[in-house]
Amino acid sequence: MPIDRAALMQRLMASFQEEAAERLAILESELLRWQADAPEPDSLEAVFREVHSLKGATRAVGLHEPEQICHAWEAVLQEIRQGKRAFLPAMVTGFQAALQFLKRCHAGEALSAGQFRQAMDLLAQTTVAPHPASASPIVATPTVAAVETTPPAPHAPAATLAERPATWRGQTLRVRAEQGEQLAYYGEALRQHRMTAHNLHRRSHGLQADFQRLWQRRLRHEGLLSRLRSQLAQGQMPEQEALRSLLEWQDWSLDLLATMQVESHGLRQACQALDRDMGSLSEAYTRTVDELLLLPCRSMLDELPAMVGELAAQTGKQAELLLPQTGLQVDKRILDALRTPLMHLLRNALDHGIEPPAVRAANGKPALGRLQILLHQTSASHFSLTLTDDGGGIDRHKLQQKAEETGLLAAGSPALPDAQLLPLVFESGITTSSLLTTLSGRGEGLAIVREAMEQLGGSISVDSTPGQGCRFTLQLPLSRSTFRVMLVRLGEQRFAIPAHAVGRALRLPLTALHRQESGDSVMLDGLSLPLRPLAQVLALAPSGSEPVMLNLLLLGSGEQQIALLVDELLGDQEITLKPLGRQLRRVRNLLGATVLGDGSLVPVLHPQDLYRSCLQAHGPWQARPREEQPRRQARILVVDDSFTSRGLLRALLETAGYAVQTANDGLEAWNTLRQHPFDLLVSDIEMPRMDGFTLTARLRADPNLAKLPVVLVTALHTAEDKARGLEVGANAYLVKGGLETDTVLAAVNRLL
Amino acid sequence: MNMMASDHWSALHRQLDALAEQLQRSDTQTPEQQADALAARSLQWAQSPGAACDATQEVLAFTLGDEIYALALPHIDAVIPLKQLTPLPGTPPFVRGIVNARGRVVSVLDLRVLFALPPRGLADRNHLVILRNTAMEFGLLADRILGVQMLAPNTLQTEQAGLSGLRRNLLQGISPQQWQVLDGDRLLNEPSLVVDDYD
Numbered sequence: 013m014p015i016d017r018a019a020l021m022q023r024l025m026a027s028f029q030e031e032a033a034e035r036l037a038i039l040e041s042e043l044l045r046w047q048a049d050a051p052e053p054d055s056l057e058a059v060f061r062e063v064h065s066l067k068g069a070t071r072a073v074g075l076h077e078p079e080q081i082c083h084a085w086e087a088v089l090q091e092i093r094q095g096k097r098a099f100l101p102a103m104v105t106g107f108q109a110a111l112q113f114l115k116r117c118h119a120g121e122a123l124s125a126g127q128f129r130q131a132m133d134l135l136a137q138t139t140v141a142p143h144p145a146s147a148s149p150i151v152a153t154p155t156v157a158a159v160e161t162t163p164p165a166p167h168a169p170a171a172t173l174a175e176r177p178a179t180w181r182g183q184t185l186r187v188r189a190e191q192g193e194q195l196a197y198y199g200e201a202l203r204q205h206r207m208t209a210h211n212l213h214r215r216s217h218g219l220q221a222d223f224q225r226l227w228q229r230r231l232r233h234e235g236l237l238s239r240l241r242s243q244l245a246q247g248q249m250p251e252q253e254a255l256r257s258l259l260e261w262q263d264w265s266l267d268l269l270a271t272m273q274v275e276s277h278g279l280r281q282a283c284q285a286l287d288r289d290m291g292s293l294s295e296a297y298t299r300t301v302d303e304l305l306l307l308p309c310r311s312m313l314d315e316l317p318a319m320v321g322e323l324a325a326q327t328g329k330q331a332e333l334l335l336p337q338t339g340l341q342v343d344k345r346i347l348d349a350l351r352t353p354l355m356h357l358l359r360n361a362l363d364h365g366i367e368p369p370a371v372r373a374a375n376g377k378p379a380l381g382r383l384q385i386l387l388h389q390t391s392a393s394h395f396s397l398t399l400t401d402d403g404g405g406i407d408r409h410k411l412q413q414k415a416e417e418t419g420l421l422a423a424g425s426p427a428l429p430d431a432q433l434l435p436l437v438f439e440s441g442i443t444t445s446s447l448l449t450t451l452s453g454r455g456e457g458l459a460i461v462r463e464a465m466e467q468l469g470g471s472i473s474v475d476s477t478p479g480q481g482c483r484f485t486l487q488l489p490l491s492r493s494t495f496r497v498m499l500v501r502l503g504e505q506r507f508a509i510p511a512h513a514v515g516r517a518l519r520l521p522l523t524a525l526h527r528q529e530s531g532d533s534v535m536l537d538g539l540s541l542p543l544r545p546l547a548q549v550l551a552l553a554p555s556g557s558e559p560v561m562l563n564l565l566l567l568g569s570g571e572q573q574i575a576l577l578v579d580e581l582l583g584d585q586e587i588t589l590k591p592l593g594r595q596l597r598r599v600r601n602l603l604g605a606t607v608l609g610d611g612s613l614v615p616v617l618h619p620q621d622l623y624r625s626c627l628q629a630h631g632p633w634q635a636r637p638r639e640e641q642p643r644r645q646a647r648i649l650v651v652d653d654s655f656t657s658r659g660l661l662r663a664l665l666e667t668a669g670y671a672v673q674t675a676n677d678g679l680e681a682w683n684t685l686r687q688h689p690f691d692l693l694v695s696d697i698e699m700p701r702m703d704g705f706t707l708t709a710r711l712r713a714d715p716n717l718a719k720l721p722v723v724l725v726t727a728l729h730t731a732e733d734k735a736r737g738l739e740v741g742a743n744a745y746l747v748k749g750g751l752e753t754d755t756v757l758a759a760v761n762r763l764l
Numbered sequence: 765m766n767m768m769a770s771d772h773w774s775a776l777h778r779q780l781d782a783l784a785e786q787l788q789r790s791d792t793q794t795p796e797q798q799a800d801a802l803a804a805r806s807l808q809w810a811q812s813p814g815a816a817c818d819a820t821q822e823v824l825a826f827t828l829g830d831e832i833y834a835l836a837l838p839h840i841d842a843v844i845p846l847k848q849l850t851p852l853p854g855t856p857p858f859v860r861g862i863v864n865a866r867g868r869v870v871s872v873l874d875l876r877v878l879f880a881l882p883p884r885g886l887a888d889r890n891h892l893v894i895l896r897n898t899a900m901e902f903g904l905l906a907d908r909i910l911g912v913q914m915l916a917p918n919t920l921q922t923e924q925a926g927l928s929g930l931r932r933n934l935l936q937g938i939s940p941q942q943w944q945v946l947d948g949d950r951l952l953n954e955p956s957l958v959v960d961d962y963d
Contacts, residue, residue, distance in 0.1 A: 505851065550853035592852070592862060593871045595902040597960040600854045605862055605869050613850040613864050 109134035331381035365403030499582035513619030678702025712741035826906035839948025841896035
């Protein structure tokens with residue numbers, strides 16, 4: 013019999029664990045809103061109800077202390093509810109204390125009698141001010157001494173906070189009734205669509221059967237047809253009967269074909285409608301699920317302070333962690349994935365950042381080290397998390413030395429500026445701590461953290477003031493679904509690169525390429541950037557085709573930029589990142605893969621790896637040898653009476669590295685050309701005062717300007733116009749309708 | 765001719781002699797000896813369920829180039845037609861790429877590259893045999909699927925000359941019809957197949 017009781021108790025505890033997790037989460041989110049002002053009646057009711065139910069639940073499983081806490085809390089709430097007592101913001105401290113006590117009990121911590129009394133005292137204080145007489149008798153409850161705290165699940169001995177795996181208990185979600193209804197509605201809509209699809213399937217089957225009938229009839233008439241053919245070939249009169257059945261067949265076929273045409277038309281329309289409906293349904297569904305998965309950040313952060321205290325104690329240091337009061341909500345999947353990296357960072361800060369009390373005292377700091385987490389929503393889709401500590405900061409000298417030892421920097425390099433030196437802490441094998449401790453220090457922690465951030469589509473940066481501490485800033489998307497990538501083509505393959513890693517995507521003329529012994533480079537904004545073909549970085553066979561333009565992606569920032577050469581830029585897109593499968597745990601240069609709209613799989617490249625691989629890929633680019641271009645920047649005059657076209661052409665040519673000047677019409681252009689030297693003219697044809705034909709003819713007649721290359725760009729595109737343009741001496745004639753950047757630039761490149 | 769006939773005769777005589785000897789012995793057995801023999805036999809039969817499971821196994825046979833491979837069914841998650849293989853840069857040559865298999869990304873391995881076989885035979889890779897357990901999942905390229913057959917492991921020839929390294933490790937043996945029977949468990953647990961470029 014006792015065995016059964018134990019089993020019953022175990023089941024009871026399990027369901028209590030789940031229920032309590034849910035109720036505590038509700039209490040938590042409600043209490044957050046109480047900080048600033050008096051609670052709404054609704055909120056007060058909700059909290060009262062939860063505390064009351066929790067009391068019942070704790071009693072059921074025989075948790076005396078939590079029960080008493082709940083009881084005391086409920087009593088205060090009851091008085092507020094009945095208007096016997098006014099709400100005071102100071103009360104929240106007591107409520108929070110009660111909540112924290114309950115949460116820690118729930119987490120399976122063994123709490124001392126002192127901690128219990130403290131929570132009870134704080135709760136009792138909330139009742140002190142207005143009604144001193146009614147100090148609840150609970151404060152003096154005698155059972156306190158018998159420290160019979162939460163019997164945790166029998167199989168789980170007192171695991172410390174820091175050791176517990178990276179999931180938190182009670183993996184339940186709160187679903188608002190509307191959301192539930194919404195999902196049910198989607199389910200219904202889906203069933204409706206399924207019926208439509210079934211119907212479509214049936215109809216297409218019918219259509220196929222009709223085709224079958226057409227064919228069968230044709231086969232049946234094979235004999236008839238061959239008879240008629242031979243009669244005709246022999247010059248005989250065809251049989252009447254055969255001709256009649258031929259005509260009959262013809263009529264029948266026509267009727268059937270007409271029906272089939274109507275049916276296929278209807279099918280196409282129905283398919284289109286289904287496609288549209290399914291599209292909007294799937295989007296709405298994704299949106300609702302994404303909303304459903306939003307959790308308050310606090311749900312993850314709240315257990316960290318206790319962990320920090322514990323870890324600090326292990327290292328003989330003292331530290332506290334301050335959390336932000338925030339209602340920021342983030343996708344559960346992001347929060348889940350963020351927990352481990354955050355623990356890494358906290359361990360790191362405690363281990364390497366915060367100094368031992370004696371050292372802190374010597375430096376005039378309080379013995380208690382302070383870690384702080386701040387949360388901030390930076391845009392509609394992203395938030396940032398900063399973790400600051402007031403420890404010793406990063407030792408720059410030691411970091412540089414370490415980087416030289418591990419080969420990240422050439423030995424004896426000059427001291428790097430912070431912007432280049434500090435990011436090296438994220439390289440694997442780098443640790444500035446000379447000790448390997450149990451907490452951290454194997455030099456892999458920060459590399460793994462950065463890896464995790466990138467998997468989530470985020471980034472991490474570090475900042476440090478010597479002697480005063482260190483700050484890590486994590487940039488992360490609020491939701492899992494927002495991951496933007498640039499799509500590029502290399503030969504036959506497509507690749508995606510996370511958009512946050514791409515500084516710019518641009519097209520430059522081949523003239524922008526500088527070939528040197530040390531490798532190729534391009535000039536951009538006055539900087540000479542190393543250029544690496546992506547195919548070579550990824551060790552793919554170079555594509556055979558010769559580029560007309562350089563399609564470039566810039567990785568990194570400032571002087572650390574690298575230009576990646578690709579065959580084509582295909583634009584950017586929102587994707588969901590998928591892992592490469594269990595057999596490919598990690599492949600260099602790859603972050604994962606994604607499925608595009610057409611169902612094809614495209615590899616997503618890993619920005620940091622690419623950057624590193626770029627630095628290793630030194631081989632010269634196998635490009636066709638070109639005659640040396642004059643280094644001087646070519647000057648181009650653009651003439652167009654339309655402001656927009658002028659601006660477009662100007663931007664296009666300037667991006668390509670030319671010096672551009674503009675004129676409003678032919679006459680102005682003529683005057684400008686006679687006063688200043690130009691290398692090329694790009695002109696519209698229809699313009700007031702002087703049109704493009706006249707301008708070109710005049711140039712050709714002028715001894716000084718006769719050789720100036722002229723590109724006519726126009727909306728006219730009859731063959732006669734083209735002939736006339738070439739007749740008056742234009743070197744190229746482009747039609748505006750097809751004003752593709754390629755053609756204009758290609759023409760300009762060709763002529764210069 | 766004569767030689768062979770006399771061989772048969774002498775074999776028959778030997779068998780008859782052996783039987784006669786056995787009969788003689790059973791007559792002379794004490795009841796205790798008989799009980800022991802029966803007990804030993806019961807023990808042997810008691811173990812039979814395990815042995816029976818081992819006796820035959822269902823395998824999926826597929827061709828790849830010149831060879832026929834077989835793999836026990838329990839390790840196979842699915843067989844799908846291979847379309848749209850996406851090659852990946854930087855993977856070892858035996859990884860041919862990835863495919864989208866029912867919403868999951870699954871990597872595609874080529875046994876011929878893995879076993880370093882010369883590229884011979886018709887290249888007609890149009891099926892993917894997906895192997896899966898809780899920790900691992902990948903697909904093996906296959907030309908043609910021959911179907912499911914019963915195979916008795918004890919008929920497999922396990923020692924074969926000229927097999928080396930990975931191949932010997934991953935093969936359970938060669939069946940009488942010369943199929944290469946792969947060891948699904950070892951394939952799924954072979955550490956050298958996992959690509960993990962941590963640095």
